Amino acid sequence: MIGVIGIVVSLMLLMYLAYRGITVLVLAPILAIFAALMSGGASAHVMATYTEIFMKAFAGYAQKYFPVFMLGAIFGKIMDDTGSAKSIAHFIAKKLGKDKAILAVALSCSILTYGGVSMFVVAFAIYPIAVSLFREADIPKRLIPGSIAVGSFGFTMTALPGSPQIQNAIPMPYFGTDAYAAPVLGLIASAIMLGASMMWLTHRANKAKKAGEGYGDHLNENVTDMDISKLPSVGISIIPIILVLVLNFVISKYFFGSSTYDASYLSEYATKLSKVSGMWSLIIALVISILVAIILNIKRLKDVKKSCNQGAIGSLLAIINTSSEVGYGNVIKSLAAFAIVKNAMLGISSNPLIAEAISCNVLAGITGSASGGMAIALSVLGKQYLEMANAAGINPQVLHRIATIACGGFDSLPHNGAVITLLGICQLTHKESYKDIGIVSVLIPIGTLVIILILASLGIQA
Known part of the structure; x- marks a missing residue:
C-alpha cells in the first residue's frame, strides 16, 4: 500500500x-527514484534504477522518435523563415x-499544423496576422x-488522419499502424472539434459585441505590418505541405x-515491417518536403544552414x-506496487478503448503534455491494450485513433507548456484567455472523445 x-x-x-516551472528533466528522474524508494527499493538500487531503467527507456524513446521531432522542427523553421507560413x-x-x-x-493554424509545422512556429507566425484581423474586426484580443x-x-x-505531428506518430510502433489510422473516426472527430469550437468562439465574440467590448487598448504589442511583396506566393508555399501528406500516404500504403x-x-x-513502416514513411516524406x-525558396532563405x-x-x-x-513511466512500471495500479487502470473497463482513453487523458493531464502522457500510457500498457483489442x-x-484523441484533452490544463507559451506570445494572462483555451482544447476534445468511443463501440472500426 505504501508503494501505491x-x-x-x-x-x-x-x-x-x-506547473511551478521546474523542468521535467530534473523532476522525472528524482520523482521516479522517490517512487522506487517508497515502494521498498533499497538505496543501493538507486543508481541501477536510474541507469538501467530510466536511462534505457529514455534512450529507447529518443532512438525511436528523434527523427520525427528533428525533421518536423526543421520543416517548421524553413516554412517560417521563407515566409511560407505567413503567406498561407x-x-x-x-x-x-x-x-x-x-x-x-x-x-490558417490548422493547415500549417496539419502540414507538419510545429505549434510554436504556427503561433509565432499567425499571431501578427491575428492581431491585424481582430483589430480591424474589433473582436476582443482575449479571443486570439x-x-x-x-x-x-x-x-x-x-x-485528423495523416497528421505528421508527433502525437499521431507515437502509437504506430505499438499497434502496427500508420498516420492514416481509422480515417472515418478521425474525420468525424475533426468535424466535431472544429465545428463546436467555432460555435463557441463565435458566440463569445457576438456576446462581447453586444456588451460593447471591442479589441481593446493593448500597449507594446510589438507587431509590425508585413511586407506582402516579400512573401512567396501561396501556391509555392503550400506545395511542401501537400507533399508531406501525399508522400506519407503513398509511401505507407x-x-x-x-x-x-x-x-x-x-x-x-x-523487428518487422508493421512496426517501422509508418515511421519510415513519415521520415521520408518530411526529408523530401524539406528539400523541396x-x-x-532558395532566394528567400538568408541562410539555409542557420535555419536547419x-x-x-x-x-x-x-x-x-x-x-x-x-523514462519516469518505465521506472514506475518496474515497481512491484505498479501491479496494483496497472490492474486498477485495466479494470476501469473491460473495453480496451475506454481503458486506454482514460489512461492517456489522465497521464497527459498529470504531465502537462499530450505526447508525454500518451508515451507513458502506451509504453506501460500498450501491449495489454493491443491484446485486449485483438481478443475483442x-x-x-481504432486503438491508435482513440489514443491520439484522448491525449489531446487534459493535456491543455493551465500548467501545459504550450498554453503558457501561447499566452506569452499573445501577451495575455490565464485570467484573460484561459477560459476559451480550456473550452476548445480540453472540454470539446473530451466531449468528442466520448462520442467517438460510442461510435467505435457501435461498430465503426475505420
Missing part, C-alpha cells in the same frame, strides 16, 4: 512542480475577410489564444504497404522532455 501511495504522490508532485495565413485571411477573423485564424488553439493543438494534432515489398531482411534487426521547400541548425537544435528540448517522461475483435487502428 508513493506512485500517486510522485505523480501529483510531477504535476505540481512542473495571409491568403486565407484575405479570402475570408475581416468578418470571419476567428475562422481565418483557426483555419483560443482561436490559435483550435488549429494548432486541436484536431489537426490528434484527430503503396510502397511499404505493397505485397511486392520484401521486408524479410528485417528479421536480422529483430528549400529549393523553391536552429530547427534541429530547437527540437532537442521537446524530445528530451518527452524521453524523460517515458477491435481493429488496432
Whole structure:
C-alpha cells in the first residue's frame, strides 16, 4: 500500500512542480527514484534504477522518435523563415475577410499544423496576422489564444488522419499502424472539434459585441505590418505541405504497404515491417518536403544552414522532455506496487478503448503534455491494450485513433507548456484567455472523445 501511495504522490508532485516551472528533466528522474524508494527499493538500487531503467527507456524513446521531432522542427523553421507560413495565413485571411477573423485564424493554424509545422512556429507566425484581423474586426484580443488553439493543438494534432505531428506518430510502433489510422473516426472527430469550437468562439465574440467590448487598448504589442511583396506566393508555399501528406500516404500504403515489398531482411534487426513502416514513411516524406521547400525558396532563405541548425537544435528540448517522461513511466512500471495500479487502470473497463482513453487523458493531464502522457500510457500498457483489442475483435487502428484523441484533452490544463507559451506570445494572462483555451482544447476534445468511443463501440472500426 505504501508503494501505491508513493506512485500517486510522485505523480501529483510531477504535476505540481512542473506547473511551478521546474523542468521535467530534473523532476522525472528524482520523482521516479522517490517512487522506487517508497515502494521498498533499497538505496543501493538507486543508481541501477536510474541507469538501467530510466536511462534505457529514455534512450529507447529518443532512438525511436528523434527523427520525427528533428525533421518536423526543421520543416517548421524553413516554412517560417521563407515566409511560407505567413503567406498561407495571409491568403486565407484575405479570402475570408475581416468578418470571419476567428475562422481565418483557426483555419490558417490548422493547415500549417496539419502540414507538419510545429505549434510554436504556427503561433509565432499567425499571431501578427491575428492581431491585424481582430483589430480591424474589433473582436476582443482575449479571443486570439483560443482561436490559435483550435488549429494548432486541436484536431489537426490528434484527430485528423495523416497528421505528421508527433502525437499521431507515437502509437504506430505499438499497434502496427500508420498516420492514416481509422480515417472515418478521425474525420468525424475533426468535424466535431472544429465545428463546436467555432460555435463557441463565435458566440463569445457576438456576446462581447453586444456588451460593447471591442479589441481593446493593448500597449507594446510589438507587431509590425508585413511586407506582402516579400512573401512567396501561396501556391509555392503550400506545395511542401501537400507533399508531406501525399508522400506519407503513398509511401505507407503503396510502397511499404505493397505485397511486392520484401521486408524479410528485417528479421536480422529483430523487428518487422508493421512496426517501422509508418515511421519510415513519415521520415521520408518530411526529408523530401524539406528539400523541396528549400529549393523553391532558395532566394528567400538568408541562410539555409542557420535555419536547419536552429530547427534541429530547437527540437532537442521537446524530445528530451518527452524521453524523460517515458523514462519516469518505465521506472514506475518496474515497481512491484505498479501491479496494483496497472490492474486498477485495466479494470476501469473491460473495453480496451475506454481503458486506454482514460489512461492517456489522465497521464497527459498529470504531465502537462499530450505526447508525454500518451508515451507513458502506451509504453506501460500498450501491449495489454493491443491484446485486449485483438481478443475483442477491435481493429488496432481504432486503438491508435482513440489514443491520439484522448491525449489531446487534459493535456491543455493551465500548467501545459504550450498554453503558457501561447499566452506569452499573445501577451495575455490565464485570467484573460484561459477560459476559451480550456473550452476548445480540453472540454470539446473530451466531449468528442466520448462520442467517438460510442461510435467505435457501435461498430465503426475505420
